Amino acid sequence: MQTKRTIFPNRWLPFALLAPQLAITLVFFIWPALQAAKSSFEREDPFGFKTTFIWFDNYAKLLADPMYLNSLWRTLIFSVLVTVIAMSVSLVLAVATNRLLRSGRIYTTLLVWPYAVAPVVAGILWWFMFNPSIGILSYVLGQLGVDWNHRVNQDQAMILVVLAASWKQISYNFLFFVAGLQSVPASLSEAAAIDGAGPFKRFWTIVVPLLSPTTFFLLIVNINYAMFDTFGVIDGTTGGGPAQSTNILVYKVYADGFLGLNIGSSAAQSVLLMLIVIVLTIVQFRFIERRVQY
């Protein structure tokens, strides 16, 4: 561990430099978060004429609602699957691309493209391919004897949203992994090769540990992505159905608040979601970060 200390002669300069970032955080994060916390204690009619303070009613109702607990469970399955799939596939792709000298750049460019697709568009794309009546993939699956109908089959619906959400995130992970792999000094692998270590041994003992800061960073980003950023994908593919089997927390917040106009409950849900992510991030930093070698 090295310590870095720079002494600024001007006392106010650091604050001035930080001010824009702080202002943005305050206006776009802290203030809305406080607003959400406030409305989570209120009951309000859709048009906002009458607001009643109701203490913890919204929270009590949520925690007693089997649908909310179902959503919590679905979110867990979904986030774990998306994180594992998106990270492992992109690592494989990154390693494969990294071996190529000349065509590597072309593959890199092509693999980054999906990231430019908006989440809802990605959702619609997958919805199209797997659409039970007009989809090309559901047709192919039908020929293979798989009756694909995610409108009715809950497991298939989950598979669909996991695929769509992972596909969207793979490009992002891929970029970071490629950058990470390129910073692994070739001399270490060469030395190990001279010592007689096979390619898998070299990968596990040299590349993986040196890649751990990237992996750790991506782990946090991916979990946050799966929990917060996927509602467009869900909206485009399944709309949370069938029978709420893909109704993850962030989609439920949107559906209850924006479509159902139940602002109080929606606010309470977003506060809970925020707490969950805060706890998760703390856990990650306290326990997993110890294994990271910088």
Place this chain on the structure above:
Amino acid sequence: MVRYPLAAGLAVLTVALTSSVALAQTEVTWWHAMGGELGTKLEEVAANFNASQSDYVVTPVYKGSYAETLTAAIAAFRANEQPAIVQVFEVGTGTMMAAKGAVYPVYKLMEDNNQPWDTAGFLAPVTGYYSDPEGNILSLPFNSSTPIMYYNKDAFEKAGLDRDVAPKTWAEVEEFSKKIVASGAATCGFTTGWVSWIQTENLSAIHDLPYGTLQNGFGGLGTEFTFNGETQARHWDNLAKWSKEGVFKYGGPVGGNDAPPLFYSGECAIYMNSSASRAGVVANSKDFEVGFAPLPYYEDVIAEPKNSIIGGATLWVLNGKSDDVYAGAAQFFTYLSQPEVQADWHQFTGYLPITNAAFELGEEQGYYAEHPGSDIAIKQITRGTPSENSKGIRFGNLTQVRDVIDQEFEAVLGGSKTGQQALDEAVQRGNVILREFEAANQ
């Protein structure tokens, strides 16, 4: 650059022109949810009104689905950026009626602006749905519809059925569908849009079964759902059974977006959806002839099926605009209520004629004789005397309740619940939503 002065000149000219137009005419914004063929027609209606006079400009703005339009209007109202007119589907009626401070009732708007307004001229089932307990119409009925049955005449013939005879009862729907699937005329018997609206709400009305207490919600806020009856449960079980047998194909929740392509492509031979789908059905079903028929019923439950209930939307006027804007809105509503305008809209789209005069005009023009089946919706919604159970339904937060119904129905389709279990659960969850609405609006 040679082109530059020209472009600049054009820009100045355009600005001058538009600003002079803006000064002379009052803009009346109109948020709506009509996409596709319907949206094009709606814009034509607005353009015709704009051309008919020079004081006002009605600007239609497409805001997405019905639910999205309602949500957008409410959000805009909270931000004081609301449109003058917003199209709200029948499901949002309870919500809008409860929002007294946000709404400028249409009967009052017309009175304040000295526009002719005759409640008796409107089709009775339509006025009943949108009136307050004193009989005043609160929103302008614009596009009301009711679900009907469409069928593929060519597929019927291929299956050895009479191409001009549609199934009347659910038993016949099953029988015909099985014949169609067995003969290979189509791979699925029937599909439907709107399970909540057609296979639950309308099913209850047609069979004269209550949907909720207090006259289906017309009597006040303290209402509870009662749609978990034997017939509804049996119907849901049947749909699940038929889904497994390949007789029925589910088209998805809410409006059932997957249902129309199933019918258009010839995959399903029968299709139940709003009468307003007619423009789309006729435009998209190019390879076969389409037949129209009333919705089926269970003959052992009711011998003489009751009238079906309304869907579609009305135009609500929102508070907080200037008098000029309201004068324009009132004049626009008068224009919309004219028999010629109404009849044209109705005949093009398949929505119901809103006024008796528009229906009579259509008869005079020979429209119904020329287009067999185009009067099915009107006949179905006006058959018999409406009972308390078939007058309509009015509940707050009904959008959310419909989502619950879709979720529970999907559980039945997936085989994890029986129809009765799912409906009991839906009633219970629906009542929680009703209590929420009651608490927020008392």
